[in-house]
Amino acid sequence: MTKTMIEATDVAMALGEGPGRVDALKGINLSLAGGELTLLMGPSGSGKTTLLSVLGCMLSPTGGIVQIRGRSTTGLDSEQLAELRRDNVGFVFQSYHLFPTLTAAENVRLALDVRGEHSPLARVKAAKALATVGLSHKANAFPRALSGGEQQRVAVARAIVGDASVILADEPTAALDSENGHAVMTVLAEIAKDPARAMFIVTHDPRIMPFADRILRIEDGRIVSDQRRGASLSAVRTLKYAS
Amino acid sequence: MTLILTLASRNLFHDRVRLIATIVGIVFSIVLVTVQLGVFLSFERMVTTMIDHAEADFWIVPAETKSFEGSALLAGRERLQALSVDGVTQAIPVVVGYASWRKPNAGASTPVLVVGAPTTSAGLQPWNVVEGSVDDLSMPDGVAIDRSYFEQLGIAQIRGRAEINNQKARVVAVTNGIRSFTTTPHVFASLERARTYLGVPPNRANYYIVRISPNANAAVVRSQLAASLPDAEVLTSEEFRHRTRVFWLFDTGAGAALLGSAILGIIVGTIIVAQTLYSSTKDHLKEFATLRAIGSSRMYILKVILAQALISAVVGFSIAASIDLALVKMTADAALPIVMTLELTAGLFGLTVMMCAIAAVSAIRVVTRIDPVLVFAQ
Numbered sequence: 141m142t143k144t145m146i147e148a149t150d151v152a153m154a155l156g157e158g159p160g161r162v163d164a165l166k167g168i169n170l171s172l173a174g175g176e177l178t179l180l181m182g183p184s185g186s187g188k189t190t191l192l193s194v195l196g197c198m199l200s201p202t203g204g205i206v207q208i209r210g211r212s213t214t215g216l217d218s219e220q221l222a223e224l225r226r227d228n229v230g231f232v233f234q235s236y237h238l239f240p241t242l243t244a245a246e247n248v249r250l251a252l253d254v255r256g257e258h259s260p261l262a263r264v265k266a267a268k269a270l271a272t273v274g275l276s277h278k279a280n281a282f283p284r285a286l287s288g289g290e291q292q293r294v295a296v297a298r299a300i301v302g303d304a305s306v307i308l309a310d311e312p313t314a315a316l317d318s319e320n321g322h323a324v325m326t327v328l329a330e331i332a333k334d335p336a337r338a339m340f341i342v343t344h345d346p347r348i349m350p351f352a353d354r355i356l357r358i359e360d361g362r363i364v365s366d367q368r369r370g371a372s373l374s375a376v377r378t379l380k381y382a383s
Numbered sequence: 384m385t386l387i388l389t390l391a392s393r394n395l396f397h398d399r400v401r402l403i404a405t406i407v408g409i410v411f412s413i414v415l416v417t418v419q420l421g422v423f424l425s426f427e428r429m430v431t432t433m434i435d436h437a438e439a440d441f442w443i444v445p446a447e448t449k450s451f452e453g454s455a456l457l458a459g460r461e462r463l464q465a466l467s468v469d470g471v472t473q474a475i476p477v478v479v480g481y482a483s484w485r486k487p488n489a490g491a492s493t494p495v496l497v498v499g500a501p502t503t504s505a506g507l508q509p510w511n512v513v514e515g516s517v518d519d520l521s522m523p524d525g526v527a528i529d530r531s532y533f534e535q536l537g538i539a540q541i542r543g544r545a546e547i548n549n550q551k552a553r554v555v556a557v558t559n560g561i562r563s564f565t566t567t568p569h570v571f572a573s574l575e576r577a578r579t580y581l582g583v584p585p586n587r588a589n590y591y592i593v594r595i596s597p598n599a600n601a602a603v604v605r606s607q608l609a610a611s612l613p614d615a616e617v618l619t620s621e622e623f624r625h626r627t628r629v630f631w632l633f634d635t636g637a638g639a640a641l642l643g644s645a646i647l648g649i650i651v652g653t654i655i656v657a658q659t660l661y662s663s664t665k666d667h668l669k670e671f672a673t674l675r676a677i678g679s680s681r682m683y684i685l686k687v688i689l690a691q692a693l694i695s696a697v698v699g700f701s702i703a704a705s706i707d708l709a710l711v712k713m714t715a716d717a718a719l720p721i722v723m724t725l726e727l728t729a730g731l732f733g734l735t736v737m738m739c740a741i742a743a744v745s746a747i748r749v750v751t752r753i754d755p756v757l758v759f760a761q
């Protein structure tokens with residue numbers, strides 16, 4: 141039986157005030173389970189990134205409840221939200237956001253360092269995470285010496301090294317060519333099989349749909365469709381990554 | 384080991400131009416502060432050098448005396464009054480005054496400070512005598528000067544002759560290292576000769592150096608001295624030193640100017656470091672936002688910035704300290720040498736760290752307001 145890692149109940153998010161107020165999210169109800177790779181697709185301005193920010197505890201919703209492994213984010217201040225992210229959420233960004241002055245291994249270890257893990261075990265964990273994404277041989281390389289795909293895989297290693305129960309990815313393949321995009325998605329899909337971890341990917345890229353267990357579509361701040369792997373996903377499965 | 388220091392140092396050394404600007408700012412600031420404080424310390428020591436070298440238990444000084452160099456004459460009866468107090472063994476007269484030194488062969492004149500005391504008793508004698516002797520001051524027209532003033536006073540060697548206030552003077556003793564904190568050299572003479580040069584009547588003096596019996600109660604003696612000398616003041620050497628320091632360092636404004644320059648140096652250094660740390664932080668804003676996004680606490684980010692400030696402080700201070708040591712050596716024989724003590728060095732290091740920490744405030748203000756959502760901006 142899969143376990144719910146993150147749950148949004150009637151979540152609303154209003155940005156701005158007065159005449160400039162925008163209702164970015166309207167009554168979002170969502171539950172992400174471990175062992176599942178969920179895609180969120182939708183046009184620009186539909187609320188994808190806002191939903192990712194709310195689920196990732198970067199923004200507090202103006203309405204509704206978000207729970208990470210049963211813990212509500214309601215009423216938490218920025219430090220408490222940071223703590224919740226630190227312990228439960230791993231991020232993968234479109235632009236990788238690696239630290240150019242740190243090696244691949246150090247970039248991965250950083251996610252443990254902010255949690256106060258400085259022991260030799262942290263190095264072992266970082267090495268293991270890099271091995272998971274197939275980059276053990278690049279552990280001492282700086283980001284500038286890595287290809288875009290390799291940098292994104294280092295970012296994936298950073299996201300998983302702390303055993304986060306939720307991996308949130310923002311357009312992880314958008315900056316990559318087909319081959320590297322495929323490689324990154326293969327790694328993410330493999331990681332997503334872990335029942336202790338839910339993966340949620342925001343994307344515009346239809347080529348990654350075959351990797352999904354579930355596809356959500358969002359428009360104007362509302363989820364308008366929720367398709368799971370099976371009959372309804374069989375059509376999209378025929379889409380092949382152009383590799 | 385935590386990555387905070389690694390991240391901080393690599394952020395700093397990654398942008399070498401900015402790092403150099405930061406270090407130059409710190410070095411400039413600390414060298415300026417050291418020079419000012421070093422000169423201040425030197426000045427502080429030099430203004431009391433005569434008091435430091437006098438063997439006094441107490442000083443009898445004219446009322447409202449502000450410094451060793453600038454006192455009026457005592458009435459003359461103080462010596463006997465002092466000697467009549469139980470426990471007082473000696474009351475040694477000292478005469479001090481500015482005079483005009485005319486170089487040999489009708490040369491130009493230059494001001495000097497004449498210091499006269501009996502050559503036969505301890506009290507205030509020239510020290511570090513390297514040629515001649517203190518006893519030679521009892522020779523007719525005999526005076527002692529420091530060898531560093533030979534050129535200024537037109538003297539080529541011992542036994543050189545000149546005039547003080549149009550009266551003969553002959554260098555019979557030479558000292559080494561008795562420097563004046565002004566451009567006015569000290570000239571030591573016997574008490575009688577000094578009175579003659581300065582036109583001080585016999586039996587009168589500017590000060591009396593009081594020495595008491597080892598068994599005497601100093602507080603009681605002082606109290607009795609003060610009671611018997613209502614028109615004069617009785618000071619300990621420390622009190623006289625303090626009074627002289629206050630006059631030269633603060634009443635004249637000289638010390639305030641030195642301290643003012645030192646403070647200016649700190650302000651300039653702080654601004655330069657603050658500016659470079661701030662711009663460095665702005666340049667790394669997305670990295671700090673990423674740290675925040677992956678769950679780092681504000682404290683973690685503050686530590687990174689403070690570590691950057693601390694590394695800058697250590698590197699900057701090390702370079703500044705090397706330059707300071709060179710300056711100390713270079714000015715060792717100058718009229719006002721820069722003094723560097725262990726306490727000053729430690730204090731300057733603390734000051735450098737504090738300056739850099741304060742400079743980091745603007746950068747810290749930026750990161751404490753950082754929004755992790757920034758990581759989603761392209």
